[in-house]
Structures are given as structure tokens and as C-alpha cells.
Amino acid sequence: MKYLDCFRAIARHRTDEIVVASAGNSCQAWWAATRDSVGSFYLDASMSLSSMFASGIALAQPELKVWAFMGDGAFCMNPGMLMVERQMNLPNLTHFLVSNRVYGATSNAGLPNFKDNDYAAIARGMGLERVFAISSIDQLEREFPALKAANAKAHTFVVLEVEPFTDEEQKIEQPPFDGPELKFRFGRHLESKTGASVFGYKI
Amino acid sequence: MSGQSSDSAKRIADELASCGVKLVASLPDNWVMDVINTIENDDRFVHVPVNREESAVGLCSGAYMGAMGSAALMGASGFMTVVYAITKINYTYEIPLFLMATLRGAVGDHHKHHISNGLYLLPVLDAISMPYQIIDKPEDIGLISRCYRHTRTYARPLAILFTRDLLRGAH
Numbered sequence: 052m053k054y055l056d057c058f059r060a061i062a063r064h065r066t067d068e069i070v071v072a073s074a075g076n077s078c079q080a081w082w083a084a085t086r087d088s089v090g091s092f093y094l095d096a097s098m099s100l101s102s103m104f105a106s107g108i109a110l111a112q113p114e115l116k117v118w119a120f121m122g123d124g125a126f127c128m129n130p131g132m133l134m135v136e137r138q139m140n141l142p143n144l145t146h147f148l149v150s151n152r153v154y155g156a157t158s159n160a161g162l163p164n165f166k167d168n169d170y171a172a173i174a175r176g177m178g179l180e181r182v183f184a185i186s187s188i189d190q191l192e193r194e195f196p197a198l199k200a201a202n203a204k205a206h207t208f209v210v211l212e213v214e215p216f217t218d219e220e221q222k223i224e225q226p227p228f229d230g231p232e233l234k235f236r237f238g239r240h241l242e243s244k245t246g247a248s249v250f251g252y253k254i
Numbered sequence: 255m256s257g258q259s260s261d262s263a264k265r266i267a268d269e270l271a272s273c274g275v276k277l278v279a280s281l282p283d284n285w286v287m288d289v290i291n292t293i294e295n296d297d298r299f300v301h302v303p304v305n306r307e308e309s310a311v312g313l314c315s316g317a318y319m320g321a322m323g324s325a326a327l328m329g330a331s332g333f334m335t336v337v338y339a340i341t342k343i344n345y346t347y348e349i350p351l352f353l354m355a356t357l358r359g360a361v362g363d364h365h366k367h368h369i370s371n372g373l374y375l376l377p378v379l380d381a382i383s384m385p386y387q388i389i390d391k392p393e394d395i396g397l398i399s400r401c402y403r404h405t406r407t408y409a410r411p412l413a414i415l416f417t418r419d420l421l422r423g424a425h
Contacts, residue, residue: 071316092319094343096342096346097312097339097342097343098338098342099308100308100309100311100312100315100339100343101312102312103304103308103309103311103312103313103316104312104313104315104316104319104343105316106312106313106316107277107312107313107314107315107316107317107318107319107320107322107324108316108317108319108320109316109320110277110300110313110316110317110320110322111277111316111317111319111320111321111322112320112321115320129305129306129308129309131305131306131309132305132309134305135302135303135304135305135309135313138302138303139302230346230347230348231347231348231409233347234319234347234348234349237319238319241319241320241321242321245321247320247321248321249318249319249320249321251406
């Protein structure tokens, strides 16, 4: 499955989910697929922490649906995150693990044990129950309604098997925002959706 | 749990609750076990034990964006592993983080394996321009809420450092 095709397909299924994209190619791909600058937080340079960041949002705002994207390079740095996710078991959180079997953000450098890593099995081994493994657009279209089920009672983990970015795809635009700008765009969006006060004051 | 230890733990919990902290993400250090156990058994908090200290940084930073008060609690050694996460998330995006750690390796800590923390913890905090407040006496626990509120104004991370004398009593 082509990385960008996969993200475009997921974007078509999105309704009002809040998104946290991770360091590397997932920020580029989500920006390319959506051009969303308010309901998506591009947590660039945060190796392995996008799902923890998303868990904090999901815990704080249980009425929101939160999606977190993370590459398998980031996942390999901190697989124990799944223990925390399983323990929290937030039904409003979906963790998409984008498995391209390389360190995509660093010119597709080699990932340890890339041939044999079975991310879905790792997740099940940590007790996660809502685990999906998707390797084609057809399968994604078939399974997305189930993985997005509104009445899910547990945290959802989705492995997306994709091809690494090509050299040309590596050149697509990064989300063109400075950190504090993103914080305020995203935070004000959450304030308007939830009525909560993220920043505690308004100018 | 010793008398002073349990009293300090309860006062720390009360102080956190008073400034709106709901989520506490922790990794243990022997010195903070009474604090962790107190928070775990206190309905005012959601306590999340994490797999590594960086996860606490990510979790608390996300909670901030969701408008939930939070604190990350860890040992000095754990803090030494989170410099990347803090500089990339909390400085790059200017997201407040309230972090509490132990002042390991200082006077009163007889563990030789914490000498490195005694030598390098404060210089590392200084090197990343991260303000800190040492709390050594029960009567200073009230500084917690002042420091917490400062993180919200300052929009960056700040550390509270607890001494052994505060958490376990002098020896």
C-alpha cells in the first residue's frame, strides 16, 4: 500500500477526529492529505511520543475522538508505550502504527529486525484486544467502519503496512508552522469544540 | 511509611490538588514511593504509572492541550533521560510541563550510584535553561502551587526537586 494513498484514504474516513501526527513522514503525509492546520497537531521531532501525547488529550477530553499516527521507527524506540495505552484503555483513542519498515525521516535508513517485527502480535502480547492489521487500500476500506466504531469499548491499535516514501515523496512539504503557532491553532480549536479553557486566558 | 514521610506525601498531594492537577504520571524512585502511593489512593487524581519517563512528558503535554492539569513525577535518574523530549516538545511548542523529581546525589543521599546525579543533575537543568525549585522543608511545600502556576504563565517546563530530608527525614 502506498503511504500517501493510505493517508488519503484515512482522511476520507475522517469526520471530526482530532489528529496527532508524529515525527517524520506521517506529518508530511497527513499535511499532504488534509492541509488541516487546526484539528491536527504535527508533533514533529518527538520520537515515539505521539501516542502518549494523544493519550493525554483523549484522557482530558473523553468526548473527543483522537487519532495518533506514529512510524514504526518511533515505535521501536519505545514499544512499552503500548503497556501504558493498554492500562489506560481509552475508548476514544486510535493509535495508527505506520509500518514502512525503515526510518523514513532519515532517508529510509535501516530499521532493526525490520523483516520479522510483528507489531500486531506485540500489541496483542501486551493485552490489546482491538488490534487491526491493514496492508491494502481495499482492506482499509472494508475494515475502517469496524475500527472506527463509535461504540468501541477499548483503545484501538491499527498497523498500516505501507511502502516507504520514494525519493520524490521525501521532498513533499512539511507542515509549514512554527511550534507555538501550532499550539495556539490546535488549542483554540479544542477550546471551541469542547468549551474547555486550554490556555487559561484570551488576549 | 514514616510519620514525616506520610505527612509530606499528603501535603504534596493536597498542594497538587489545590492548583488543579488531575493527572499524575509517574515512574518510581524509592524516595517518592510514599507520594506515589498517596496519589494512587486519592480520588482527586488519575494516576498513570508509565513505562519510561519520556512517556510521562508526552502524556502530561497532551493533557495540557486537552485542558487537564498534570504533573510528571520521577527520580533524578529518570529526569536525566528526558532531555530530548522536554526540549523537543515543551520548548519547541512552548507547552508547559510541571515535573517533580528527587534531588539525588545531594547531601543526605548515601547511595554511591547516585553520585552522578549529584554531579550533573543541576548542571543539566541549567544547561537547558529549565528553572527549578528545591523543596527541602515541609513548610516550603506551598511553593508547589506557585511553581505550577508559573509553568502556565511561562509556557515551558519547570522542575520541583525534593530532597531526602523532606521525603524520608534526615539520617
